[in-house]
Amino acid sequence: MFEPSKTVSREFFDHLVSSHELGHDGFHGKDHWLRVLHNAREIAAExxxxxxxLELFAVLHDSQRQNENHDPEHGHRAAAYAVELKGTWFELADDEMELLVEACRYHSDGIVEAHPTVQACWDSDRLDLGRVGVRPDPRFLCTSFAKRPEVIEAAFVRSTQGVLMHASDLNPSALQLTLQKLQDDWGENFREYTVLSGRAEVISVDPENLTRVIRSYLYLFPDGDSFDFARTIPTSFVTEECVWTLTWSDPDEFYDPSGFTESDYDTENLDIGGAEWDDPDLPDEVFERAIAHIDWWGTGEWLDDWEQNSTPKFMEAPARLRPYLQNALALYRRQTLGRKGYWLYLAAHPKFLWQRISRQSIWRTITPEQFRSFSFHRRS
Known part of the structure; x- marks a missing residue:
């Protein structure tokens, strides 16, 4: 139950609830905000x-989420929203506002070092991980109070007694836990793949027999298939659509999305397909996660000398991948040769030098957006 304060009034809270476009049936709605608010007040008192x-962080930090899964910019949007609301719904001094903006902006980045009030904000959120089946780990908490075993246990109990476990049936967010349990139980089936994205839907529910039938949709990243000129990059994705029958053994756990004890898939309703890199229907988040899994250093190692007969034919690569291939190879050579060696290499290869000049990026060959899309480190 919401308890208003001088900082967060009933009218302000109702405004945030009604304007939250994502809705409140998942992991990041008002029930989560209220538990974070409870944690925040406890932490502040101690x-x-x-x-x-802390109170403003509790009700704002997830207010701008656009989905229940991968939304890395939602904290930045929440910080900007807080700035927009200041002066209309609440008042803060400038130094307090800086703390609120920092807390919102970076709350999902796993950081533990910050101003004590910002740390307290992050702890109030992380103590509510029980709602997704995760017990808070003291290694990722900031304050000594939040790290106490009795505090973690009390917060975990509050989280697992929330709306998720007692909903009329599993919503899309809860089904993400179901998919994770299926991947863990059937790990042998995924040994040659990385699961990039997945969703599921409930087809039927039988509370009397403690069973559900669900349909899952997965995008998979194969480990073995690859381009001739870029051996670390698969030629395409694998898609899987499958119907599962799940059985729970304990009636009290029937609304726990990962509490089932048996799972079987229907071989007659198993559809394995594919998706290409340039497929216009390929979700952006799938592409971004795939980019992050590629061994870009291996791409450079495979073609250690461009001047030999193994010159990569970039026009044969998917158009969406060509900038990443070109930049990864350039960065590999830059890091292995050093600045002086790289300049000598350019001088000896006029065609490649002209490519660099035409791009206006002779030395800095990675754009900030592309650099954030994959990790690329010098080997020791």
Missing amino acids: TGANLRV
Whole structure:
């Protein structure tokens, strides 16, 4: 139950609830906000952290989420939204506002070092991980109060008694836990693949026999298939559509999305397909996650000398991948040769030098957006 304060009024909270486009049936709606608010008030009372900042963080940090899964910019949007609301729905001093913006912006990045009030904000959120079946790990908490075993246990109990476990049936967010359990139980089936994205839907529910039938949809990243000129990059994705029958053994756990004890898939309703890199229907998040899994250093190692007969034919690569291939190979050579060696290499290869000049990026060959899309480190 919401308890208003001088900082977060009933009208303000109702405004946030009604304007939350994602809705409140998943992991990041008002029930989560209320538990974070409860945690925030406890932490503030014990640590002396700024209560005004903590209360505002609790109701704002997930208010701008656009989906229940991968939404890395939602904290930045929440921070901008807080700035927009200041002066209309609440008042904060400038130094307090800076703390609120920082707390919202980076709350999902796993950081533990910050101002004590910002740390308290992050702890109030992380203590509510029980709603997704995860017990808070003290290694990823910031304050000594939040790390206490009794505090973690109490928060975990509050989370697991939330709306998720007692909903009329499993919503899309809860089904993500179901998919994770299926991947764990059937790990042998995924040994040659990385699961990039998945969703599921409930087809039928039989509470009397404690069974559900669900349909899953997965995008998989194969480990073995590859381009001739880029051996670390699969030629395409694999898609899987499958119908599962799930059985729970304990009636009290029937609304626990990962509480089933048996799972069987229907071989007659198993559809294995594929998706190409340039497929216009390929979701952006799938492409981005795939980029992050590629061994870009291996791409450079395979073609250690461009001047030999193994010159990569970039026009044969999917158009969406060509900038990443070109930049990864250039960065590999840059890191292995060093600045002086790289300049000598360019001088000896006029065609490649002209490519660099035409791009206006002789030395800095990776754009900030592409650099964030994959990790590329010098080997020791």
